[in-house]
Amino acid sequence: MTRLSSYSEEERSHLLGLPCPKFDSTPFAAPPPLEQMKIALVSTAGLHRRDDRPFGLGEADYRLISSDTPAKDLVMSHVSTNFDRTGFQMDINMVFPLDRLRELVDEGFIGAVAGYHYSFMGATEPEKMENAVRNLAKIMKKDGVNAVLLVPV
Numbered sequence: 001m002t003r004l005s006s007y008s009e010e011e012r013s014h015l016l017g018l019p020c021p022k023f024d025s026t027p028f029a030a031p032p033p034l035e036q037m038k039i040a041l042v043s044t045a046g047l048h049r050r051d052d053r054p055f056g057l058g059e060a061d062y063r064l065i066s067s068d069t070p071a072k073d074l075v076m077s078h079v080s081t082n083f084d085r086t087g088f089q090m091d092i093n094m095v096f097p098l099d100r101l102r103e104l105v106d107e108g109f110i111g112a113v114a115g116y117h118y119s120f121m122g123a124t125e126p127e128k129m130e131n132a133v134r135n136l137a138k139i140m141k142k143d144g145v146n147a148v149l150l151v152p153v
Contacts, residue, residue: 021126032111037147040114040140041065044122045095045153046078055121060128062118062136067098078121078153095153114145122153 004012031037046055048063054077055063065074071092093099098117104110118136120129140148 032146034110036111038112038114038145039101039110039147039149040145041117041149043096043119043151045119046076046121047074047096047119049073050075058124059121060124061132062120065117067113067115
């Protein structure tokens with residue numbers, strides 16, 4: 001993984017100076033108990049099914065990944081040259097911990113794993129993702145997802 005200290009001062013300043021969105025209010029909702037939660041994964045690893053369209057530079061859309069998609073059918077098309085793929089190559093659960101969620105369901109710790117999960121391509125400006133994220137939130141709500149595990153990569 002690339003460390004901030006490996007960048008030049010100019011690059012560090014640029015990365016640390018990227019704007020973070022501000023919101024007028026912070027919505028709050030009381031979650032259900034863990035054993036009743038239906039959890040979906042949202043990763044920024046640029047994952048998609050082999051037969052799906054790869055991510056392009058700065059693309060703000062997401063890819064749908066069904067829970068029954070075998071790990072061998074997932075590929076990563078993250079475009080950042082600074083992105084370290086070692087963890088993904090060793091264990092997909094590093095960037096898409098679906099097996100770990102299934103284990104938590106089997107142990108009765110969480111209620112269910114969503115039928116669908118989602119991957120964005122990181123290294124994209126958050127403002128560009130807003131429409132896709134709003135649409136995705138509506139889809140997950142309709143699917144009964146009441147918790148999301150964000151896996152930033």
